[in-house]
Amino acid sequence: MLGAITVEGRGASDRLLFEIAALLQADGFRLAGAVQENIEREGRRRADMVLHLLAEGALRQISQDLGAQSRGCCLDPAALEEVVARVETALHGPVDLLIVNKFGKAEIEGRGFRPLIGQALVENIPVLVAVGRGSREGFDAFAEGMAEWIDPSPDAALAWCKAAIGHPAGQYRAHSG
Numbered sequence: 001m002l003g004a005i006t007v008e009g010r011g012a013s014d015r016l017l018f019e020i021a022a023l024l025q026a027d028g029f030r031l032a033g034a035v036q037e038n039i040e041r042e043g044r045r046r047a048d049m050v051l052h053l054l055a056e057g058a059l060r061q062i063s064q065d066l067g068a069q070s071r072g073c074c075l076d077p078a079a080l081e082e083v084v085a086r087v088e089t090a091l092h093g094p095v096d097l098l099i100v101n102k103f104g105k106a107e108i109e110g111r112g113f114r115p116l117i118g119q120a121l122v123e124n125i126p127v128l129v130a131v132g133r134g135s136r137e138g139f140d141a142f143a144e145g146m147a148e149w150i151d152p153s154p155d156a157a158l159a160w161c162k163a164a165i166g167h168p169a170g171q172y173r174a175h176s177g
Contacts, residue, residue, distance in 0.1 A: 005151075041110070102130050
């Protein structure tokens, strides 16, 4: 199962996915993937982008410091690919759900988390992904009608995750893959 959310407002999807991941982990579900946190710095136009690796509990910055006046994309592609490799390793363990912080430009171009989304789906691991309005067309082309669009509320997203995992609230299930 592939669930997608679009949340309006800067950083809103990051906050929602972070909340969902925390609630699921508190209920004992095993997660792979990453949720993003944007850390604002005084005197900078761009926030530092940090990914929380869900299976490891580790943090990895994926943005480059391009200077105080930078307006361009600050994604560090090498850092993102490192995170993807670490998440791929986590998919080999018991996993109930893959959460992907964003289906963005890298994924539209066939990089980033795109291969892992496909791998998880082949292995019957449900996937929850945030999709910005600007990436919707590229995501829809990738998903080929398989995605279920979820209401971007914590209750709806949590209910979708638990239904996709296939167990009532609070029950843990190790993925057998």
